[in-house]
Amino acid sequence: QVQLVESGGGSVQAGGSLRLSCAASRNIFSAVTKGWYRQPPGKQRELVAAITSGGGTNYADSVKGRFTISRDSAKNTVYLQMNSLKPEDTAVYYCNAARGGIVLYDWGQGTQVTVSS
Numbered sequence: 001q002v003q004l005v006e007s008g009g010g011s012v013q014a015g016g017s018l019r020l021s022c023a024a025s026r027n028i029f030s031a032v033t034k035g036w037y038r039q040p041p042g043k044q045r046e047l048v049a050a051i052t053s054g055g056g057t058n059y060a061d062s063v064k065g066r067f068t069i070s071r072d073s074a075k076n077t078v079y080l081q082m083n084s085l086k087p088e089d090t091a092v093y094y095c096n097a098a099r100g101g102i103v104l105y106d107w108g109q110g111t112q113v114t115v116s117s
Contacts, residue, residue: 002028002105004095009111012085020080020111022095027076032099036069036080038091039110045094049080062088085115 003025012018020036035050048060049069057069068081078095092110096103 002026004105004108006093006095006108006111009093009113011114011116014086014115014117016085016115017081017083018085018113020082020093020095020113022078022080022108024076024097027073028097028105032097032104034069034071034078034095034097036067036078037094037096038089038113039094040088040091043091048093050098051078082113085113087115087117089113090115 005023006020008018008020010018033050033052035047037045037047039045046060048063049067050058051069051071059067066082066084070079071077082089090113092112094107094110096105096107098104
């Protein structure tokens with residue numbers, strides 16, 4: 001059973017920054033796409049950033065230019081650097097791996113990000 005543990009969330013004012021981390025219980029990240037997802041209050045979970053096994057990245061339009069996804073394969077960890085945060089970025093953030101758009105593992109507990117205006 002793979003465990004995903006997200007951390008690094010918190011409460012910040014608009015314009016602030018946070019760096020999220022996602023650690024996997026074992027090396028599962030080398031051959032699949034890794035992604036950060038978020039679920040705002042009362043809304044569905046959405047993909048905000050992804051990084052492929054080759055290092056290519058993709059971002060949702062809403063975070064492009066502000067968020068950066070990266071990985072450290074030696075540590076089985078994926079990061080999300082979030083800058084210029086906005087109140088609409090408030091959500092619980094989760095990570096997972098996916099293949100063909102299908103999430104591969106059970107969701108972790110997520111990490112709460114709250115941005116105040």
